[in-house]
Amino acid sequence: MDYQKLFDANISKESVGAWRSASKKAMGVICCHVPQEILYAADVLPVRLRATGCDDYSEAEVWMSSFSCSFAKSILQYLIDNVYDLDGLVTSDGCMQAVRIYDNWRAYAKKAGKAQTIIEIGAPRMNSATTRAYYKEELNLLAAELEKLSGNKISDEKLLHSIEVYNEARMLVKKVLELQKAEHPVITGAEALSIMLASTNMPIDEYIALIKAFLADAPSRKPVSGYRARLMVIGSALDNPKYIEAIENKGGLVVADTLCLGSMTFGDELKADKNDVIGSIANYYLDRIVCPRMIDNRDKLHDFIVNRAKEYKVDGLIYEKLQNCECWGGENTYLEPALKEIGVPTLYLEREEKLANIGQLEIRAEAFIEMIEKEV
Amino acid sequence: MAYVDTGLQKVISGEMSTLDYIAGTAESKLEHCLNKDPDGRWIFDIQVAQWSAIRDAHKNGKKVIAFGGPVPADLIYAFNCQPYYLDQLPLSTASNTEMTAKFIDTCEAKTNQSMCALDKVEMGVLLTDQYGIVPDAFVYSTVPCDSSRIAYPIMQKMWGCPTFNLDMPFRRDERGIAYLAQQVKEFITFMENLTGTKMDWDKVKESMKVANRTNELLEQCANLRKHTPCPLPGTILVTNACMSGQAADPAMVAFLEKELEMGQMMIDLGMGACMNGEKYRMLFHQNMLWTNLKTYGFLEREFGAVCIMDVLGHFHADIYEHLDDPEDCYTVMAQKMTNLPMIHGAAGPVEYYTDRIKYLMDNFNINTSIFLGHVGCKHTWASTKILSDYIQEHYDIPTLLIDVDCIDGRYKTPEEVQDAIGEYLTTVVKI
Numbered sequence: 001m002d003y004q005k006l007f008d009a010n011i012s013k014e015s016v017g018a019w020r021s022a023s024k025k026a027m028g029v030i031c032c033h034v035p036q037e038i039l040y041a042a043d044v045l046p047v048r049l050r051a052t053g054c055d056d057y058s059e060a061e062v063w064m065s066s067f068s069c070s071f072a073k074s075i076l077q078y079l080i081d082n083v084y085d086l087d088g089l090v091t092s093d094g095c096m097q098a099v100r101i102y103d104n105w106r107a108y109a110k111k112a113g114k115a116q117t118i119i120e121i122g123a124p125r126m127n128s129a130t131t132r133a134y135y136k137e138e139l140n141l142l143a144a145e146l147e148k149l150s151g152n153k154i155s156d157e158k159l160l161h162s163i164e165v166y167n168e169a170r171m172l173v174k175k176v177l178e179l180q181k182a183e184h185p186v187i188t189g190a191e192a193l194s195i196m197l198a199s200t201n202m203p204i205d206e207y208i209a210l211i212k213a214f215l216a217d218a219p220s221r222k223p224v225s226g227y228r229a230r231l232m233v234i235g236s237a238l239d240n241p242k243y244i245e246a247i248e249n250k251g252g253l254v255v256a257d258t259l260c261l262g263s264m265t266f267g268d269e270l271k272a273d274k275n276d277v278i279g280s281i282a283n284y285y286l287d288r289i290v291c292p293r294m295i296d297n298r299d300k301l302h303d304f305i306v307n308r309a310k311e312y313k314v315d316g317l318i319y320e321k322l323q324n325c326e327c328w329g330g331e332n333t334y335l336e337p338a339l340k341e342i343g344v345p346t347l348y349l350e351r352e353e354k355l356a357n358i359g360q361l362e363i364r365a366e367a368f369i370e371m372i373e374k375e376v
Numbered sequence: 377m378a379y380v381d382t383g384l385q386k387v388i389s390g391e392m393s394t395l396d397y398i399a400g401t402a403e404s405k406l407e408h409c410l411n412k413d414p415d416g417r418w419i420f421d422i423q424v425a426q427w428s429a430i431r432d433a434h435k436n437g438k439k440v441i442a443f444g445g446p447v448p449a450d451l452i453y454a455f456n457c458q459p460y461y462l463d464q465l466p467l468s469t470a471s472n473t474e475m476t477a478k479f480i481d482t483c484e485a486k487t488n489q490s491m492c493a494l495d496k497v498e499m500g501v502l503l504t505d506q507y508g509i510v511p512d513a514f515v516y517s518t519v520p521c522d523s524s525r526i527a528y529p530i531m532q533k534m535w536g537c538p539t540f541n542l543d544m545p546f547r548r549d550e551r552g553i554a555y556l557a558q559q560v561k562e563f564i565t566f567m568e569n570l571t572g573t574k575m576d577w578d579k580v581k582e583s584m585k586v587a588n589r590t591n592e593l594l595e596q597c598a599n600l601r602k603h604t605p606c607p608l609p610g611t612i613l614v615t616n617a618c619m620s621g622q623a624a625d626p627a628m629v630a631f632l633e634k635e636l637e638m639g640q641m642m643i644d645l646g647m648g649a650c651m652n653g654e655k656y657r658m659l660f661h662q663n664m665l666w667t668n669l670k671t672y673g674f675l676e677r678e679f680g681a682v683c684i685m686d687v688l689g690h691f692h693a694d695i696y697e698h699l700d701d702p703e704d705c706y707t708v709m710a711q712k713m714t715n716l717p718m719i720h721g722a723a724g725p726v727e728y729y730t731d732r733i734k735y736l737m738d739n740f741n742i743n744t745s746i747f748l749g750h751v752g753c754k755h756t757w758a759s760t761k762i763l764s765d766y767i768q769e770h771y772d773i774p775t776l777l778i779d780v781d782c783i784d785g786r787y788k789t790p791e792e793v794q795d796a797i798g799e800y801l802t803t804v805v806k807i
Contacts, residue, residue: 065757067749067779072758093546096522096723096755103726107762120725122546125518125525130562131543134555295518295541298529321488324754326522329488333530 001213006198007191009052009241011078013085015202019045025087025117025150030075030101031094031237032260032290033123035281037166037270038139039090040204041158042146047086048200049101050239050261051075055354063104064097069324070353071237072097079105087149088117090142093125094293095327119145126296127286136282143278159277163270169204170266172211177263180255181312184223189233189254190241196265197239227253228373232314232344234258234305234331236322236351243351246358247318250366251373256312258305264290292327302335309344316372318365320349345372387475393508394501398468399427418634425627426464426618430509433458439571440509442535443621444498444528445517446544446713448560450587453624454580455567460511461621466497466783467614470666473785479504480784487526492752493783495527502534513537513570515563517713519544519723523752540566546724548714556710557703577702583624584696584705590623593632595693600639601684602740605648606657607639610672610683613664616691616717623712649682655807656681659736661747661763661775662756663688663718666782668790675794679801684740686748687732688718688756726759730766737771744805745775746797750782776800 016026026045029036039046051057051074060077061068078084079101091102102120109116121138124131143154176195179185187195195214199207228251233244239261244254257263267288272280289297289304309317317339321328332348339346347368349361383400386392406420433440439457443449452459469476479500480493486503487496501507514537516528532539542559545552564575594615600607612635622628648654658675660683665671675681692715698704714720721729736742745767749757757779764775778796781787801807 063758063761065749065754065760065777067751067754067757069754097758099546099725100755100758103759103762107726107765120546122552124543126541126543128543130555130558134543134545134551137551292526293522295516295525295529298533324490326488326491326526326754329491329523330526330530333486334533 001209003210003213003217005202006210006214007194008201009194009197009239011050011052011083012201013083015206016045016047016085019203020085020087027117027149028079028084028086028089030089030091030098032264032288033092033094033285034090034121034142035139035285036204037159037162037281038143038154039146040165041154041162042143042150042152044146044150045203046090047084048261048265049075049078049084049089050197050200050237051078051353052197052239054078057353060104063108064100067324068100069097069236069322071239071322071325072101074353076101076104076108080108086116088119090119090121092121092123094123094291095325097324117145117149124286125294127294132279132282132286135286136279139278139282156274156277159281160272160274163272163277163281165204165208166266167269169199169208169211170269172208172215173263173266175215176211177256179218182223184225185253185255186218186221186223188224188244188248189231189257190244190248192254193238193241193244193257193259193262196262197241199265200261224253227251229253229315229369230255230313231316231318231369232256232258232309232312233262233318233320235318235320236325236328237261238320240353240355242355242358243320243361246355246361247365250362250369252316252365252369256308256314258308260290292331298331298334302331302338305335306338306342309339310342314344315374316368317344317346318349318368319346320351323350323352384472384475387506388478390504390506393506394465394469395427395431395508398465399424399431402427418631422618422627422631425625426622429458429625430460434509439512441513441515442511443515444524445519445542446620446716446719447515447517447542448563448709448713449621450583450624450709450712451560451564451567451580453586454575454583455571455573456579457512457567457571459621460509462498463494464617464621465501466494467617467666469497470783470785471669473667476784477786479506487530490752490754491526492521492523492750493781494752495523497783499527499531502531511535511537513539513566515540515542517542517544520718521722521753521755538566538570542713544713544719544723548724548728553707553710553714556713557706560706560709580705581699584699586626586629587624588695590619590625590628590632591691591693591695593629593636594619594691597632597635597639598685598691600636600643603643604657604741605650605654606682606684607642607648608635609649609676611669613683613686613689614669616686616689617664619691620716650676650680652677653680654682655679656744656801656805657740657742658683658744658746659733659740659742660686661688661733661745662686662749662753663782665748665780665793667780667785668793671790671794674790675797679798681744681797681801684742685736687729687736688721690720690732690736691717692720722753722756726762729756729759729763733763733767734770737767742771743773743807744801745771745773746800747775747777748793749777749779751779751787752781752783774804776804
């Protein structure tokens with residue numbers, strides 16, 4: 001089976017078009033706290049929104065101002081430009097910029113006379129018995145809205161099947177990530193990010209089939225050699241493999257990340273309690289570590305990053321932050337000393353969604369790699 | 377001989393805490409006022425009451441509860457503890473650019489340049505160990521913003537004191553309010569454990585009665601501003617910011633009674649805040665220009681332009697009606713948290729913001745709309761087109777968007793802000 005589609009990071013309308021032409025609904029998803037299992041159970045195609053390749057978000061900037069993060073603005077721009085052709089959105093209040101995509105797209109769609117179903121679920125920003133109960137109810141409401149939209153009943157059986165499917169994807173993605181632990185991995189960091197991004201371009205069943213094909217072929221792929229330093233990338237939403245490629249062109253090999261659109265797209269296995277399936281989903285998504293949007297998971301997030309750096313034997317860490325991204329603005333205070341303790345230096349980079357200053361990125365990456373490369 | 381603020385120099389050199397400086401300065405100003413203009417003492421009485429209560433709390437056997445975002449502060453009083461609303465610190469230092477800059481720069485060295493300057497000052501003061509007091513507990517919520525959600529967990533770790541968090545629901549519907557009310561009950565348990573005392577409902581009632589009175593008074597003061605000409609100056613809107621922490625502070629009652637009396641007296645005399653006549657009744661859509669409150673007086677004097685209200689500062693009066701019904705009171709506390717200044721407009725869907733604007737536009741005879749936007753408040757900036765379109769469509773009034781840093785005076789000089797507003801008034805609004 002040809003799995004090359006996994007390496008195409010461009011946003012494709014192909015799957016959405018095919019899905020919708022079969023009289024089924026496709027909904028955009030923003031961002032990590034919308035359980036896609038519930039959409040799948042309603043036979044609604046979830047499309048995690050991103051903005052890869054958006055070079056001009058001037059119209060979105062009119063709506064969201066120059067003080068907003070360019071990732072959020074670029075998603076809004078793509079919605080305005082019909083890069084996505086969807087029935088609507090399911091959003092959660094990930095960060096407050098994400099929330100404004102919801103507000104602005106609603107306002108824009110109304111003005112443009114574009115029929116859209118827009119559902120916002122409240123995702124708590126702390127994890128306790130009270131917040132879990134609240135979130136569970138939000139997910140029940142989401143399920144009810146999706147039933148209305150799709151005309152399909154979401155039963156526990158369907159949810160359990162959906163969880164099983166997504167767990168299979170999680171398990172397979174984990175195997176892909178494991179490949180990066182090798183001294184000479186058979187994929188680059190840019191390729192790994194492309195594989196993760198591909199999950200937003202197609203139905204999960206197709207994705208699973210492609211990943212299986214890739215994994216079957218992996219032993220025959222040519223290992224990467226000649227790199228000068230093993231790197232890990234953390235920080236704001238990054239959906240452009242060319243950014244990683246620029247770093248890798250300068251001799252680094254990105255072997256790990258904790259990016260929400262990268263290796264964190266799929267987490268560990270979701271263990272479902274058959275007596276409380278929605279509750280299990282709620283607990284899973286609140287427990288899952290993705291980004292610093294939560295106020296009570298910082299230590300866990302830091303431990304996770306430090307452990308991953310150790311596990312993947314990284315020589316240096318690149319902490320990239322989108323301008324005006326507050327969520328990823330403060331982690332260095334405690335993370336940097338923890339990384340220093342394990343001998344991992346950090347390079348801080350600010351960036352915009354569009355790759356406007358790739359030359360500067362290359363210079364800084366090269367200097368960092370020179371600094372940390374180990375003499376053989 | 378030029379006046380040298382030696383206290384300020386000591387803060388900058390790290391010898392003096394911010395608390396000692398702010399409380400000491402308020403006391404000096406009060407003393408000066410008593411000598412020169414005793415009638416004006418009410419302006420300083422409230423500042424002295426506020427800051428000395430925090431400074432002397434431990435001496436007076438009270439625990440200090442630092443807090444950020446919406447918190448049921450009325451309960452803190454009921455437990456005989458002293459609340460310290462952290463945002464009041466940067467609001468108090470903002471007019472002093474040099475001092476504020478020190479804390480902002482310190483914070484930026486450790487975190488993030490784009491973070492809100494309120495949080496940068498709060499964190500910078502902690503990084504330089506210049507609070508002057510170590511709180512006995514830190515309570516904070518998941519809103520107002522991404523910036524505070526980054527700063528507060530770091531500060532929690534640095535302080536290392538007992539902490540309680542509240543999660544603000546996205547929607548403020550019945551379920552959202554019940555969700556918050558449940559967390560209010562959990563907060564009571566936290567306070568009981570912290571203080572080692574059971575909640576005394578009579579004390580809670582006492583606190584709620586004071587809060588009811590301040591809420592009523594503040595609403596009456598706000599209502600005075602509906603009058604043309606507006607009897608109260610824009611600067612007095614600072615009162616709104618005090619309510620987050622001081623609604624149950626008896627000192628607020630005296631202050632607001634005086635504000636109400638002054639405003640009523642102005643109306644009776646047929647006078648307004650603009651000494652040369654009122655032309656422009658401005659609605660500011662975000663926060664106050666804390667760096668330079670004199671700008672309000674300048675606009676009133678030079679252009680006859682008075683800030684009738686700032687939308688995020690506007691205070692919504694929620695009254696405890698059934699003081700003997702704890703469940704009902706917890707619900708009101710939850711509602712109060714959602715209706716606090718800034719929270720009501722900045723968090724949740726944008727409709728909460730436009731609803732507030734609609735109320736003010738419909739009731740306060742506004743003829744000028746200005747989004748005086750703090751650059752740190754990015755998610756409100758991200759709603760500017762929706763808000764300005766709404767005002768244009770419903771009230772046929774254009775909106776001036778102007779970026780300021782309401783805490784860091786280095787961002788823009790007062791003259792730049794004044795010029796921009798002045799030009800807008802004379803060339804676009806042209807009344």
